[in-house]
Amino acid sequence: MKTNIKFFQKNGYLIIKNCISKKSINQIQKSIYLRATKYLPKLNKIYSGNFYNSDFHANLLEFRKKNPQGFGSFYDSIQKNFLLYKILCESNLSKIISQIMKKDLSQISFNGENVRMDAPFDKKNSLGWHQDRAYYFQNRDGNRGLVCWLPLINITPKIGPLKVCQKSHELGLIITKKKKYKKKEF
Numbered sequence: 001m002k003t004n005i006k007f008f009q010k011n012g013y014l015i016i017k018n019c020i021s022k023k024s025i026n027q028i029q030k031s032i033y034l035r036a037t038k039y040l041p042k043l044n045k046i047y048s049g050n051f052y053n054s055d056f057h058a059n060l061l062e063f064r065k066k067n068p069q070g071f072g073s074f075y076d077s078i079q080k081n082f083l084l085y086k087i088l089c090e091s092n093l094s095k096i097i098s099q100i101m102k103k104d105l106s107q108i109s110f111n112g113e114n115v116r117m118d119a120p121f122d123k124k125n126s127l128g129w130h131q132d133r134a135y136y137f138q139n140r141d142g143n144r145g146l147v148c149w150l151p152l153i154n155i156t157p158k159i160g161p162l163k164v165c166q167k168s169h170e171l172g173l174i175i176t177k178k179k180k181y182k183k184k185e186f
Helices: 002-011 022-039 044-046 054-066 068-079 080-088 092-103
Strands: none
Touching: 002 092, 022 044, 022 054, 022 068, 022 080, 044 054, 054 068
């Protein structure tokens, strides 16, 4: 892990594969799927719990397009799912965070945890270059934050992986303005 921490300090990011168990990932996927069936009951009959079924995702996109308010309710309900917190507190991830931050877990707080469900080519919810760490009140100077990104599906260039600006941590706190979008731009 020492090599990884040195890489992190130099480059401002670190990729750690398989730090969350497949069982935990499957549990949150199942939870998302089951929550979706509350809003789209037909899913139970069609896909029988297959989170990776492309038609399942197509139905979610259609739901988002036809019923933004209902989709928003579904989306919001996932944000405070207990299994999300369970994943964040897994001992392996906690240990890694503690080592990277060089702090005991008793000195680390977290917030901003969420599940993002981004639609392909979505302009409404897409953000330009920004520092995730800079706008949390626990991190007033922008230098004490750590962002953990845990994809719940296999990420390919086609669906748009997270982009990291290498060594941007050396730039210090960057103040950005929020871009406003027209309501129906997605």
